[in-house]
Each structure stands twice: as structure tokens, then as C-alpha cells.
Amino acid sequence: MSESALAISGLHKSFGPAHIIRGVELDVARGERHAIIGPNGAGKSTLFNLVSGLFKPSEGQVLMNGRPISGLAAHEINRRGLSRSFQVSNIFSNMTVRENVRCGVLHSMGQGYSFWRNIGNLKAVQKKTAEILEKVELIEKAHMPAALLSYADQRTLEIAVTIAGGADVILLDEPTAGMSHSETDRAVALIRKATEGKTLLIVEHDMGVVFDLADTISVLVYGEIIATGRPEEIRGNPKVREAYLGEEADEQPIGGAA
Amino acid sequence: MSDTIANPGQALAPSRGEKFRQRVLPLIFLAMVLALVPLMAPSRTMYSLLNAIGINIVFALSYNMLLGRGGLLSFGHAVYFGLGGYAAMHAMRAIEAGDGGFWSAYPVFGLPLVGFAAGALAGAVIGWPSCRRAGTAFAMISLGVAELIAAAGFMFASVFGGEEGVTGDRMNGPELFGLSLGPVGEVYLFIAFWTVVGTGLIYGFTRTPLGKLSEATRDNPERVQFIGFDPVRVRYLVFIIAGAFAGLSGGMAAVNYEIFTPESLSLHPSGFVLLMAYIGGIRYFVGPVLGALVLTVMQSMLSDFTEAWLLYLGVLFIAIIMFAPGGLAGILFGTGAALRRDGLRGSLGTLGVKTCGIVLSFLGLVVLIEVVVRWSNGYGEVFEPFGLALESGSPLTWALVTVLCAAGFALLRIAARNTNERGA
Numbered sequence: 001m002s003e004s005a006l007a008i009s010g011l012h013k014s015f016g017p018a019h020i021i022r023g024v025e026l027d028v029a030r031g032e033r034h035a036i037i038g039p040n041g042a043g044k045s046t047l048f049n050l051v052s053g054l055f056k057p058s059e060g061q062v063l064m065n066g067r068p069i070s071g072l073a074a075h076e077i078n079r080r081g082l083s084r085s086f087q088v089s090n091i092f093s094n095m096t097v098r099e100n101v102r103c104g105v106l107h108s109m110g111q112g113y114s115f116w117r118n119i120g121n122l123k124a125v126q127k128k129t130a131e132i133l134e135k136v137e138l139i140e141k142a143h144m145p146a147a148l149l150s151y152a153d154q155r156t157l158e159i160a161v162t163i164a165g166g167a168d169v170i171l172l173d174e175p176t177a178g179m180s181h182s183e184t185d186r187a188v189a190l191i192r193k194a195t196e197g198k199t200l201l202i203v204e205h206d207m208g209v210v211f212d213l214a215d216t217i218s219v220l221v222y223g224e225i226i227a228t229g230r231p232e233e234i235r236g237n238p239k240v241r242e243a244y245l246g247e248e249a250d251e252q253p254i255g256g257a258a
Numbered sequence: 259m260s261d262t263i264a265n266p267g268q269a270l271a272p273s274r275g276e277k278f279r280q281r282v283l284p285l286i287f288l289a290m291v292l293a294l295v296p297l298m299a300p301s302r303t304m305y306s307l308l309n310a311i312g313i314n315i316v317f318a319l320s321y322n323m324l325l326g327r328g329g330l331l332s333f334g335h336a337v338y339f340g341l342g343g344y345a346a347m348h349a350m351r352a353i354e355a356g357d358g359g360f361w362s363a364y365p366v367f368g369l370p371l372v373g374f375a376a377g378a379l380a381g382a383v384i385g386w387p388s389c390r391r392a393g394t395a396f397a398m399i400s401l402g403v404a405e406l407i408a409a410a411g412f413m414f415a416s417v418f419g420g421e422e423g424v425t426g427d428r429m430n431g432p433e434l435f436g437l438s439l440g441p442v443g444e445v446y447l448f449i450a451f452w453t454v455v456g457t458g459l460i461y462g463f464t465r466t467p468l469g470k471l472s473e474a475t476r477d478n479p480e481r482v483q484f485i486g487f488d489p490v491r492v493r494y495l496v497f498i499i500a501g502a503f504a505g506l507s508g509g510m511a512a513v514n515y516e517i518f519t520p521e522s523l524s525l526h527p528s529g530f531v532l533l534m535a536y537i538g539g540i541r542y543f544v545g546p547v548l549g550a551l552v553l554t555v556m557q558s559m560l561s562d563f564t565e566a567w568l569l570y571l572g573v574l575f576i577a578i579i580m581f582a583p584g585g586l587a588g589i590l591f592g593t594g595a596a597l598r599r600d601g602l603r604g605s606l607g608t609l610g611v612k613t614c615g616i617v618l619s620f621l622g623l624v625v626l627i628e629v630v631v632r633w634s635n636g637y638g639e640v641f642e643p644f645g646l647a648l649e650s651g652s653p654l655t656w657a658l659v660t661v662l663c664a665a666g667f668a669l670l671r672i673a674a675r676n677t678n679e680r681g682a
Contacts, residue, residue: 052484074483084484092477095470098270103474106467107486113495115468120271122467130270142270165485 003066005030005169005199006051011060011070013043013050013223020046022223023060028169028216030065033200035214037207039243043223044203045087048173051201052084053077064169079107083167087174089154093147097138097157100146102129104164128164136160136190152183156190163194170195172202176209188213211235219243281465284544285458292450296443305442311554312449313510316456318534318546320503325532326540327464328496329476330389331397334404335504335531340411340523341380342373342505344418346512350426367434370452370509377505378498385497390490392479404528411520423519426512445514452510460503461543472496533571537578539585548586566631573623612673619666626659 006028013021020043028034036044049055051062053074062070069077092100102119105128111117119125133139136156141149146157155175162170175191176184188209191200204210210217211231218228221243227234234240272280295308317339324330346369352361388399411418418424428439437444463469471492475482479489512518521527530553538549553571560567582589596605625648628641633650641648648655 054480054483073488075486075488078484078486086480090478090481092474092481094477095473099470099473103470103482104485106471111467113468113471113487113491115463115466115495115499117467118462118465119467119470120277120465126271133270139270161481161485 003063004028005032005065006201007063007066008051009060009063011047011050011062012058013046013055014058020223021050021057024220024223024225026218026225026228028199028201030199031197032215033195033202033213034216034218035202035204035210036218036220037204037210038220042220044220045173046223047220048084048171048201048203052082052171078165078167081167082169082171083162083165084171085158085162085173085175087177089151089158091146091154091157091161094145096143096145097149098129098133098142100157101132101138101160101164102126104161105129105132108165132160132164135194152179152187155179155187159187159190159194167198169199169201172200172204174203174205176204176206184209281461285454285461288457289450289454292454295450296446302442305446307555307558309442309446309449309514310558311551312453313507313514314531314534314550314554315453315547316460316507316510317504317531318538318550319457319460319543320500320507321531322535322540322543322546323460323463323472323496323500323503325535326542326545327469327476328472328493328500330392330493330497332400332528333397333525333532334400334407334528335500336525336527337384337404337407337523338377338380338501338504339508339511339527339531340518340520341407342377342502342508343512343518343522344424344508345376345505346370346373346509347424347426347518350428350430350512350516351424353431354427356430361431363432365432365434366428366430366439366513367437367448369513370456370506373505373507373509373512374502375505377508378502380505381498381501385494385501389493389497392475392489392493401525404523404525408520408524411523418520418523419518421519423517423521425517428513428516439513449510449514452506456503456506457547463499464543468492468495533575537575537585539587539589541584542587542591545585545587548590552586564628564631566627569627569631608673608676611669611676615666615669615673617666618662618669622659622662622666625655625662629655629659 004027006026008024008026011021011024012019024047036047038044046055050057050070053069053072053076057070060070061068064077064080064082067080069080069082072080092103095103102125105125109122109125109128111122111125130139133142136159138153138156138160141153146154149157159172159175162172172191176187179187184206191202191213200213202210202213204213214231216228217231217234218225219234219237219240220226226243227237227240229237292312300308317335320338321332321335324332324335349361349364349369349372350366352359353364353366356362384403388396388403391399412420428445433439435447437447439445439448471482471487474485475487475489475492482489482492508518508522511522534549534553535546536549537553538547538551539545556567556571560570564570578585584592593605593609596609599605625641625643628643629648629650632639632641648658
């Protein structure tokens with residue numbers, strides 16, 4: 001078996017005296033859908049920011065496909081095939097849906113910072129943009145300004161921009177937060193479709209989504225991974241129950257609904 | 259329908275006809291208008307006004323590459339205008355010297371290209387440190403750089419000519435298109451040519467990948483990193499190109515005025531270009547064009563009628579910021595959209611009320627400003643519109659100011675309420 005898509009070892013991050021990530025060890029196999037769960041303030045988003053290059057780790061390293069990426073600038077990491085979404089919608093709000101996706105496609109189509117080409121004449125870019133809009137079912141709304149989309153559609157667009165560059169490691173930060181039941185179901189179906197054949201690392205609070213989507217689950221508590229395993233292993237793990245649900249652990253099974 | 263599925267990319271893009279109408283036609287229209295002007299045999303004054311407008315159009319458009327498209331608020335854009343202008347000025351002197359080198363073969367007509375290169379170079383040097391940050395830090399750095407360069411302009415007299423500046427003579431060197439550039443009418447053709455070229459190229463830039471990335475970086479620099487681009491690099495490249503076009507307009511100004519002083523590098527023209535872009539409307543490509551047109555006309559015509567013209571400019575700026583953030587272009591397009599939506603009859607009422615409100619409150623303001631300015635001068639001069647003596651002490655004056663302003667504001671409120679009720 002070849003090396004993991006992501007291999008995180010001995011990762012630490014402090015902000016001044018606050019030691020947020022305390023020695024995370026995590027392996028994400030290629031093609032795996034891996035969820036990270038944990039209580040609020042456990043450091044899930046910080047971990048994402050470290051892996052994606054928004055923050056520099058204080059210690060430790062991150063390997064992607066066997067090559068170190070920790071310490072690189074975020075756009076460099078993205079160019080090597082890692083893309084991410086954000087907890088709050090993070091799109092280009094003054095552009096139309098199509099322009100958003102088109103920007104996401106540009107780099108993978110070999111377009112640098114060029115200022116001598118007409119973007120409208122780049123056939124390959126147009127084609128790829130349309131394909132992605134089809135895939136996420138936003139093609140009907142292609143000409144709407146992104147800021148005017150409904151919340152759920154904005155989240156969908158966020159995912160569309162995230163996958164547009166063709167990255168093979170995708171990080172999704174709470175993709176269904178704030179969505180209704182039916183919207184969540186649609187989002188999960190979309191994520192499944194959009195990340196087919198790719199490695200997915202996802203942070204999510206909705207246990208239904210986690211147990212539905214993930215092949216492997218890791219539990220992050222106070223900056224450390226306390227357990228990693230298949231969903232059913234995690235569900236039964238007493239350490240996880242205690243950390244995650246505190247005293248109510250006995251009454252409420254994790255992800256009971258799923 | 260089968261076409262759409264077979265070729266979805268093409269279906270999404272606007273049709274050829276739409277592209278032509280929206281993108282090419284306005285430029286052709288601009289070129290035609292500029293080409294028709296000489297047929298109306300304008301006066302010398304008219305020609306110089308038009309030349310100033312042309313220069314300011316390119317300058318304001320270059321500024322809006324930063325502010326409107328890039329989200330970068332610069333307080334020192336005149337630096338690139340000025341440095342481009344000085345470079346063109348020195349090149350003009352080299353052409354005049356005619357010592358048989360490169361410059362003796364260079365036509366004065368091409369001097370804006372020298373300005374373009376100098377502006378780009380200045381942008382590349384100054385942009386390197388200043389583009390690392392956006393927002394407030396960028397604005398402050400631009401302010402500091404502007405002060406620095408302007409001060410240097412006054413200190414290094416050998417390059418910038420001290421207080422008197424650098425002068426030259428444009429009627430030298432090889433002639434291009436048979437233009438001696440002596441008479442103002444020929445200079446007009448030169449300005450018109452470069453205005454169209456500058457406008458066309460700056461518009462073209464908005465259609466390039468970098469132009470789109472610049473808008474993306476304005477909206478969300480964090481996201482830009484995760485589509486594989488470095489926002490600092492994007493800003494830096496845009497900054498260089500904006501500097502280049504400012505330099506181009508500086509080169510146009512050098513040929514037009516045949517003089518450049520260190521004043522041109524200072525905060526004053528930097529502020530003026532901000533006003534032009536903002537009043538015109540930074541969210542629209544034509545915004546700065548309208549702003550340059552209106553402000554240049556105000557600057558040269560209004561100052562003949564009233565010494566308080568800067569006050570009017572200030573009032574216009576504040577009114578735009580508070581009530582019409584889309585600028586003049588926003589007002590135009592907004593009115594156009596309302597006309598299309600509600601039809602002439604439906605929108606005429608609100609539009610009429612709004613216009614009356616603006617006119618009345620403006621008249622009140624005119625009386626106030628003119629009376630106060632004359633009182634403050636202390637020459638005992640009296641403001642007499644249509645033979646009506648409005649003295650600063652007379653109750654009639656103040657009643658007029660109050661009634662006009664109150665009526666104007668009331669009408670504007672009614673108009674605003676009508677618009678709200680109709681629901682956006």
C-alpha cells in the first residue's frame with residue numbers, strides 16, 4: 001500500500017500561552033472519507049488551518065502523499081492538490097456563481113496570473129466551469145450574484161469552488177452547519193458525489209452526517225486525538241462517550257439516530 | 259435544448275451579439291464621439307477642457323483598477339501619474355535636444371508609452387513593500403509614499419525642476435500621422451487617440467484572468483489562497499498595471515501642458531482622482547469616466563462662476579457617499595432599471611419628486627454658500643441672483659435658505675418612502 005494521503009505527526013500549535021493543538025497524530029489513507037469530531041474548542045478548525053497552511057505549526061509536520069507541506073504558503077499547498085472549505089461561507093460575494101467557479105477552475109487549467117488573455121475565450125475553462133456547475137446543480141443559478149443566493153446554495157457554491165481546482169485531498173469544515181434537515185440530506189449527497197475517488201477530511205457537528213458519510217472517525221479533545229476507528233468502534237468507545245458527552249453519556253448513544 | 263447539453267460551456271457564456279453590444283459598442287461609441295468633436299469646430303477653451311477630460315478619464319480609470327476592482331484604497335496614485343509625466347517630460351527634452359541618439363528618432367506622439375513604462379517601474383518598486391497588506395495598512399503606506407515622493411520632488415531640483423518644474427516643447431522630433439502637435443486641435447487628436455487606447459486596454463484588463471483574480475482578491479483574499487493563487491502577488495501585479503496606466507495619463511498630460519511640477523506628485527491630485535472615481539461610481543466601469551467628465555468640467559467651469567466651487571465639490575462628494583454609494587453611474591443605471599421595470603409613467607412620479615427635492619435643497623444650499631462666502635470675504639459684496647439682493651443680515655435670505663432646504667428634504671423623504679413601499 002502506498003503512503004497515506006495525509007500524515008500528521010507530532011503537530012503542535014500555540015498562540016502565546018494557549019496551547020491549542022497538543023501533539024496530533026493522524027493518518028488519512030488515500031480515498032478515505034475521514035471525519036473529525038470533538039467538543040467545541042477542541043481545536044478542529046485550528047487543525048484544519050494548520051493542515052491547509054493558513055497557520056504555521058509550532059512543531060511537528062504534515063505530509064501530503066509523502067511530501068512535507070507544513071510551513072508552505074497556503075496557495076502552494078493548494079497547488080499541490082489540497083483544497084478546503086470554511087465554516088462560514090467564504091465565497092466571492094460580488095461575483096456571479098459562474099464567475100466564482102470559474103476563478104476556482106483557473107489555476108488547474110494552467111492559467112497563471114495572465115493579463116494578456118481574454119477569460120471569455122478560454123474554452124477549456126468554460127467547459128470545466130459548466131461541468132462543475134452541473135455536478136453541484138447550480139447551473140440554473142449560474143448568473144446570479146453569489147451574495148443573493150440562499151444560505152444552503154451559498155454552502156453548495158462553497159463546495160463547488162473547493163472542488164473546482166481538482167484537488168485530490170478535500171477538507172470540509174462543517175459543511176452542513178445551519179442547514180435544515182432536507183438541505184442537510186442534499187448536502188451529504190452532494191459531498192458524496194463531489195468527492196468520489198478523492199480523500200476527504202471533514203469536521204462536522206451533525207452526528208447523523210458523520211456516521212452516514214465517514215469511513216473512519218477521529219475524536220479530537222483538547223488538542224489531542226483520543227481515538228480513531230470505524231464508526232461502530234467509535235460509537236461504542238467509552239472514552240469517547242465520556243469526553244464527548246460528559247455525564248449524559250449513559251443516556252445518549254452517539255449518533256443514535258443514524 | 260440538446261445544444262445546451264452538448265455544449266454547456268457555450269450556453270453559459272453570453273452570445274456573440276450580447277458581447278458585442280456590452281463590450282465593444284460602448285468603446286466604438288466613445289471613439290466616434292471623440293472623432294466627431296472637431297467637426298463642431300470647438301473653441302480653444304473647449305479643446306483644452308476636452309484634453310483635460312481625456313487625461314483625467316485614463317487617470318481615473320487607472321485609479322479604479324485599484325479601488326473599485328482591487329479593493330485597494332490608495333491615497334497616493336498621483337505619484338505614478340507624476341512620475342510617468344516627468345519621464346515623458348525628460349524624454350521630450352531629449353527629443354528636443356536631438357543629439358542623434360534613440361530619442362531623436364522617437365515621435366512625441368508616443369510619449370505616453372514612456373509614461374506607461376515609468377509608471378509601471380514606479381509601481382513595481384513602490385508596490386513591492388506596500389502590497390503585502392491590504393486595507394488600512396495599504397492606505398496608510400500609500401499616503402506615506404505620496405508624502406515622501408512629493409517632498410523628494412521639491413528637494414531634487416535637478417530631476418524635478420524645483421518649484422518651477424520641468425518644461426519642454428512638444429513640436430520636435432519626427433511627426434507621426436502628420437501631426438505637428440502645435441495647434442490645440444492636433445493635440446486634441448493625440449489625447450483622443452490615447453484616451454480610446456487607454457480606456458480600451460483598461461477595459462480589456464477586467465476581462466483577463468488576472469483582472470478576475472483581482473476582483474476575487476478584493477472580495478475574499480483568504481479564499482483566493484485556496485484556489486491556488488497568492489493574494490499578495492495578485493495585488494502587486496494589479497498595482498504595477500494601475501501605476502502603468504496612471505503613467506500613461508501622465509505622459510498625455512506632459513504633451514498637453516508641456517510642463518510638470520512637483521505639485522503633480524502631491525496629495526492634492528491624489529485626492530482629486532479618488533473623488534473622480536468615487537463620485538463617478540467605483541462599482542461600474544464607466545463610473546470613473548463620468549466622474550472625470552463631471553469633475554473636470556466643474557473644476558474649469560464652475561471656478562469661473564463661484565470661488566466656492568470646492569465647497570460644492572465637497573458637498574457633492576458627501577452626498578454621493580451618503581445617498582448614492584453607486585455614484586453617478588449608479589444613479590444612471592438605477593434610473594434606467596426603474597424606467598424599464600415600471601415604465602415611463604410608473605416611475606415618472608417618484609423620479610419627478612426626487613429631482614424636485616434635489617433641485618430645491620441644492621438651491622437652498624447655493625444661497626447659503628454664496629451668502630456666507632461673500633460675508634466672510636468682507637468686501638460688502640451682495641449675492642444678487644436674478645436681481646434679488648440677498649444680504650447676510652436680511653431675514654429674507656435665511657427664510658429662503660430654510661424654506662428651500664426644508665422643502666427639498668421633505669420631497670426627498672417622500673420619494674424615499676415611495677421607493678420603499680413599492681418594495682425592492
